[in-house]
Amino acid sequence: MTRKDSHAKTVCITGTGSYLPEKVLTNFDLEKMVETTDEWIRTRTGIRERHIAQNGEGTCLMAAQSALRALRSADMSPEEVEIIIVGTFTPDMLLPNTACLVQDRIGAENALCFDLSAACSGFVYGLEVARGLILGSGYRNALVIGVEKLSAVTDWRDRNTCVLFGDGGGAAVLEATDKSGRRGLLASAMGADGSLADLLNIPGGGSRMGLTRHAIDDRQIYIKMAGNEVFKHAVRCMCNAGQKALERSGLTMDDVNWVIPHQANARIVEAVASRLGNSPHKFCVNLERVGNISAASVPVALDEFVRRGKIKRGDTVLLVAFGGGFTWGAMVLEWGY
Numbered sequence: 001m002t003r004k005d006s007h008a009k010t011v012c013i014t015g016t017g018s019y020l021p022e023k024v025l026t027n028f029d030l031e032k033m034v035e036t037t038d039e040w041i042r043t044r045t046g047i048r049e050r051h052i053a054q055n056g057e058g059t060c061l062m063a064a065q066s067a068l069r070a071l072r073s074a075d076m077s078p079e080e081v082e083i084i085i086v087g088t089f090t091p092d093m094l095l096p097n098t099a100c101l102v103q104d105r106i107g108a109e110n111a112l113c114f115d116l117s118a119a120c121s122g123f124v125y126g127l128e129v130a131r132g133l134i135l136g137s138g139y140r141n142a143l144v145i146g147v148e149k150l151s152a153v154t155d156w157r158d159r160n161t162c163v164l165f166g167d168g169g170g171a172a173v174l175e176a177t178d179k180s181g182r183r184g185l186l187a188s189a190m191g192a193d194g195s196l197a198d199l200l201n202i203p204g205g206g207s208r209m210g211l212t213r214h215a216i217d218d219r220q221i222y223i224k225m226a227g228n229e230v231f232k233h234a235v236r237c238m239c240n241a242g243q244k245a246l247e248r249s250g251l252t253m254d255d256v257n258w259v260i261p262h263q264a265n266a267r268i269v270e271a272v273a274s275r276l277g278n279s280p281h282k283f284c285v286n287l288e289r290v291g292n293i294s295a296a297s298v299p300v301a302l303d304e305f306v307r308r309g310k311i312k313r314g315d316t317v318l319l320v321a322f323g324g325g326f327t328w329g330a331m332v333l334e335w336g337y
């Protein structure tokens with residue numbers, strides 16, 4: 001089938017995979033590094049531990065491992081992949097993009113490859129872009145990856161931020177189908193507000209403030225965050241995006257079986273759950289074990305809950321993410337292919 005002949009009406013997720021580095025950093029380990037306590041971290045964030053990449057474990061490696069697992073579960077070979085999108089703001093290198101490195105590593109020589117920079121919303125943005133390419137341009141499939149090595153851009157002397165972040169990667173295979181009865185990705189709501197960029201950013205190391213001695217000594221090459229402000233925007237934007245995506249799909253929270261939220265803080269997740277129809281039991285949460293892994297957050301939780309048999313064929317799932325930019329995105333889908 002040539003691209004022009006493709007009349008796919010539906011795009012489904014046909015496989016998921018994830019990868020977490022072996023090394024675990026607990027709150028008790030952090031007590032030895034900065035002035036904090038396990039109790040403060042648990043009660044203010046819900047996090048107990050996070051995975052941290054070790055020497056040689058880069059963003060590409062984590063992305064490739066999760067991609068191979070997703071391809072296996074989709075029963076697809078790397079050569080069949082037509083698009084690779086990597087959502088990340090911690091690429092192995094500024095040039096080339098991480099998607100090209102993943103292509104080479106897994107042997108997906110027939111894929112076009114690009115990175116997508118939307119911070120924690122990178123994976124959900126990636127699903128939206130891939131769906132558009134499949135439905136609009138006739139590609140048959142895409143590999144969408146959310147991956148982050150946040151330990152590389154975390155200021156390990158700043159207790160305000162270093163207790164929050166971890167490393168990991170998650171991936172999903174998207175495929176076109178015209179089989180009747182398959183509903184797949186149903187509706188989405190994406191957005192951004194660049195006027196709030198100052199609340200969450202890495203000021204140095206880019207082209208505005210290069211990797212100068214000053215940038216390094218002044219610790220400008222690490223994540224800076226106004227936590228309290230970000231918290232409020234995260235709750236508001238995730239609720240609005242979730243509601244809008246549901247409206248567009250013609251569904252309500254009553255129809256939703258599972259919500260996979262971006263996992264930044266258990267209190268954010270609780271606030272979103274209570275505003276989206278008091279539904280905490282529908283929320284898939286793993287942040288206690290992984291912390292905030294940015295673009296990897298949604299796909300890792302999705303993969304874990306699918307593999308544990310919680311998310312089943314026919315279930316309606318709402319994905320909702322929020323991150324630096326600010327960016328946000330929600331997607332409603334029916335699970336199964």
Ligand SMILES: CC(C)(COP(=O)(O)OP(=O)(O)OC[C@H]1O[C@@H](n2cnc3c(N)ncnc32)[C@H](O)[C@@H]1OP(=O)(O)O)[C@@H](O)C(=O)NCCC(=O)NCCS
Binds near residue numbers: 036040041161265
């Ligand atoms: C970062 C965050 C956990 C802080 O929680 P908070 O309840 O807002 O806490 P505050 O910022 O008000 O700080 C409260 C106090 O705890 C202190 N504190 C901060 N980090 C601490 C730590 N690790 N251990 C102990 N005390 C800490 C602060 O210094 C402050 O002390 P002060 O009152 O004497 O100044 C929370 O704001 C958050 O999760 N924000 C959103 C994070 C997020 O979503 N990020 C990414 C978006 S994708």
